Amino acid sequence: TSSAVRMTHIPTGIVVAMQDQRSQQQNRQKAMQILKSRVYDYYESQNQSEYDEQRKSAVGTGDRSERIRTYNYPQNRVTDHRIGLSLNKLDRIMNGELEEIIDALIVHDQAQKLEQIQSGEAKLF
Incomplete structure (x- = not known):
């Protein structure tokens, strides 16, 4: 329909398409909310994986071979x-x-x- 909206976050490539509402304005608002949420989740998971990697390298596995x-x-x-x-x-x-x-x-x-x-x-x- 002519009220459908498709948004792309260029740096991450995340795409959201919305055509639930009759109004293009409402579809745009809802698509923007979903896009913000997905981009936030994307960056949050990246930060968490970096943190996990740093923690793993700092803590180690606890093997006996990891002597200080x-x-x-x-x-x-x-x-x-x-x-x-x-x-x-x-x-x-x-x-x-x-x-x-x-x-x-x-x-x-x-x-x-x-x-x-x-x-x-x-x-x-």
Whole structure:
């Protein structure tokens, strides 16, 4: 009919067609409501999947193989598996001298962030 309406959200490609009402104005309003709802759902699901992915990478699976740090008392060694750092200073580290580990973690984190920025994967804001 001449009162039918079809709307497309160009960035997402979501299409809504409406011909329930006799008036084109009413069909347009109803189509706009449905389109807004679908676009909102689309972006909400994208945000949720990004959040889930980030959380999964942060939390991990909980496997035993996902070790962060190993304390080997017989060899007086501490190994941080995330950055591949081994130090033969377990006694000092257990007494609170963590500066060397913290500095290495900061350098590693900064290198990862710089790499993400260079590859265009990082969100700046």
